[in-house]
Amino acid sequence: MKKFIAMLLALVMALSLVACGGQSGDADNNDNSASGDKVVKIGIFEPTSGQNAAGGKKEILGIEYANSIKPTVTIGGEEYTVQLITADNASDAAKAPTAAQTLISQGVSVVIGTYGSGCAIAAGDLFKEAQIPAIGTSCTNPQVTLDNDFYFRVSYIDPFQGAVMANFANKEKGSVNCALIIESGDDYSAGFGNYFQQEMERLGGKATVLEFQKGETDFSTIMASVKSAGYDGIFAPVSIETAAMIISQARDAGITCPIMAGDTWDDISIAQRTGDKATDIFFSAFFDADDTTNEAGKAFVEGFKAWVAEDNTRIENNGGTAEAISSVTPCGYDAYMAAVYAIEAAGSTDGVAIRDALVSLNVPGLITGDLSFDENGDAVKTYAVIKTIKDGEIVYYSTYNG
Amino acid sequence: MHDAAYFIQLLLSGVTVGSLYALIAIGYTMVYGILRLINFAHGDIFMMAGFFMVYISATCSLAISIPLVLILTVVLGVLIEKAAYKPLRTAPRMSVMISAIGVSYLLQNLATYITGGIARAYPDITFLTKVMQVGGLSIKRITIITPILTIVLVAILVVLIQKTKIGMAMRAVSRDFETSQLMGIKINSVISMTFVIGSFLAGVASILYFANYGQVSPMIGAMPGLKAFVAAVFGGIGSIPGAVIGAFIIGICESFIKANENIAVFSNAFTFALLIIILLCKPNGLFGEKLTEKV
Structure with a gap:
């Protein structure tokens, strides 16, 4: 009896698969005929x-x-x-x-x-x-x-973006001794961080690499190092998910220096997740929605x-x-x-x-x-926008044109 | 070059992470003790508890959603046992383990499907996340609450296992599955109880963990789950105090490794290397009982 039921179930499953396959095939045909x-x-x-x-x-x-x-x-x-x-x-x-x-x-x-x-x-x-x-x-x-x-x-590309952010950090924010928080093994993070570091050193500043591993959620040890070493800026070219954790854990640890990043951070969810901790955040972006000169x-x-x-x-x-x-x-x-x-x-x-x-x-x-x-x-x-987070919204800060 | 505050901060974050691993590790170690099953879905139960909170707290206040999340997590854990492990009770141990891996993938993909793969913001439990200034240190309340709560829960659990009837039944079942069945112990209710306790602790861990880090994503259970598993093996799988001490050691070591720029990338490698070393040198772990196979 049990075997019979098992066979029956297997049969039903096989048939339903065939039925599904048939349907999707039909759908494709319809698509094609509609568009000639x-x-x-x-x-x-x-x-x-x-x-x-x-x-x-x-x-x-x-x-x-x-x-x-x-x-x-x-x-x-x-x-x-x-x-x-x-x-x-x-x-x-x-x-x-x-x-x-x-x-x-x-x-x-x-x-x-x-x-x-x-x-x-x-x-x-x-x-x-x-x-x-x-x-x-x-x-x-x-x-x-x-x-x-x-x-x-x-x-x-990142050499341009890295130079823009290093200049911004060094000249406008006075962050000459930055902590560079990067995800190890990530091409974007490591590459972008490297261009930032090069330009920072060219400008006479310093950027020290602090690495974390993919999937990390606890940045309290990195923040302890940042605080103890007294860095005056954080540059963190990381994913959106990690960004929110870095911002809130830095502010929780009592670190008040500017936190900077690149294009990935232009995402409203970072502002939503960090709430009132999102202060002094700056990142480069491709586009500014409030720019009225761009028809x-x-x-x-x-x-x-x-x-x-x-x-x-x-x-x-x-x-x-x-x-x-x-x-x-x-x-x-x-x-x-x-x-x-x-x-x-x-x-x-x-x-x-x-x-x-x-x-x-x-x-x-x-x-x-x-x-x-x-x-x-x-x-x-040759154009990049620098944005910041203010009252939970992403707003325009300055333009870089070079 | 670093001051004392720095090392205290590292120690504190290590203890916090360690106690979270401990809460998860107890679930692994108890299920292993009784069923000889490594419940690979445990890390994902922890993740699902996180998502329960995200969705429930959208409509309910925290006072309602916290107990509700714990209840749902317990229900989920017991349901998984009934659906995926119980029918395989007489099957070879390997089949149950593969079933557990299946459940783990099922939960991860279900969460990916429902959430669309995007991390969700965890509700802010201000009672836990408030930052206090002590000396030169900024300490979140959660950093202090987590280890204390863990120790209290473990103490209660030990009393439960040593002093109550169900605890005695659990100890008997973990000693000898078949004989205790012959002695009239209701084996199914003992196993259900194990999953209730394990899932409850995973639920508590999930609240503390996600309140601290602020977001839940479908794959987030995998890493803490694995680390907790290593902790359970390190302490001697099947032993509750062993799991807790193993978890604290791993949490603190990780914290100090991650703080050193030169070796930070090896923090995960360290944990798993530790697993290999302990299996080679002391296969039963720090507190594991040496079982003599009877012929």
Whole structure:
């Protein structure tokens, strides 16, 4: 009797699997027929779980919003519908190649992403071998595009960002003896920290490295060292999740010096989680939503807020509010636009043709500024915003233009 | 170059972390003592307790949500035992352990699915997180409360095990599973009680841990779970005082290693190296009983 039931259960499960498979196949067919079989696939390579999930989801929102603005491309006089395919790299360099492989096997023409340099570096060679161009959103480590003809990037890079923050710390905040808190083994954290340190030393200051391990939650020992050694500034290029813990544990330990970081910290959840402990926080960012001189940016801010407010899932992915705009969201938007313009310029969905189009691409007036790529495939950027946290909100502090 | 305040601060954070490991380690060690099962899902029960708090405190006050979280955590622990371990009671020990690993992954992925993989802010329990100034030190209340609470809970637990009927039943079952069954001990209720105690302590640990660090994420249970497991083995798995002392030693050592820039990256490596060394030199741990296999 028991065996019979077991067999029956197994049979039911097997059948339900077959049924599911059949249904999803139908769904695909419907999709294709609705759009007249003309589809170009763009892969989204982003973390939707793990420590960078909050950032990854905000970039995906930017990409999806851009897709809602420009859902089709024209190739050779014919309209193609853009189909977005998402693969989760789980914020983990070990899992990133699998996600990249998923996108490659689905036959995407271009890949957009990712948040977090470690995952971009881990997957870069796969895209190169498959001859699929990838457009990095906010992965700022130079190694992402270096020696890789197929990786491009719309954001500024860490040597620039590191220099901006070191100058800011040294000259504006008078932090000449900084503690540099970095996550060991993380490409973004170590790389960015290193450029900060170099520039700091060039300016005659000092930055001492204090390392912690991935997944660490207790920073009280590091804070004890910071307090005991009397550093006058903390520079912590770390993930959003870690940021909130570093800020609150530093302030709890009675450390009052400025805490500085890079682009990752432009995320409202840090302000939400740290509450009134978020004082004297400064970080560089790609974009300022309140900048009235940026025409494209203004239109984006209005359109994006309304688009997010339409849907509860979007609001949740945007950090529980439709009002805040993280500066990685425009990076997602710009990367999508770059991809679409490149496909149109190439007049083809072939990876090599799109790559060639990207090399000579020149798009004026995108949200984070005019877009063209240098010989490494990096966007030519000389502009950064420095933001701070005030009364639980992220606000503009100063602009760096050099 | 460092002053005394610095070392006291390190010691305090080591003791706090150690006592949190201790609360989790007791769950491992008790279940092992009775079922000879390493309950790999224990770290994830701890994580789930964190998420219970996040969701419950969104609608209830802390006075209601803290007991509710503890009750739910206990229910979850007992349910896991009934669903995933009890049907395998007569199966080889390896099957139960694989089932435990399965439960662990199930809980992690369930939490990832429900939360969308993003860390959630833990409600601020101001009573615990208030910072006090003592001399040159800034000390959170939680740093003092955690070790005291741990010691009190362990003392109660030891009394429970040594002086009560259910405690006697537990000791009997951990000695000899089958004979105690023959002697009329209701084995299922003893095992349920073990999971009740283990999950309750994991729930208490989760409140103290997440109140201190401010956020919960789906994978956060793995590391404290592993460290607590090492602590349990270090102290002699099956022994409660052993688990507590093992946890304190690991917490304090970690704290001092992390404070030294040159070797900070090895703090996790140290813990696991310790596990290997203790298994090689003293396989039964510091306080483990040497079992003689009877033929």
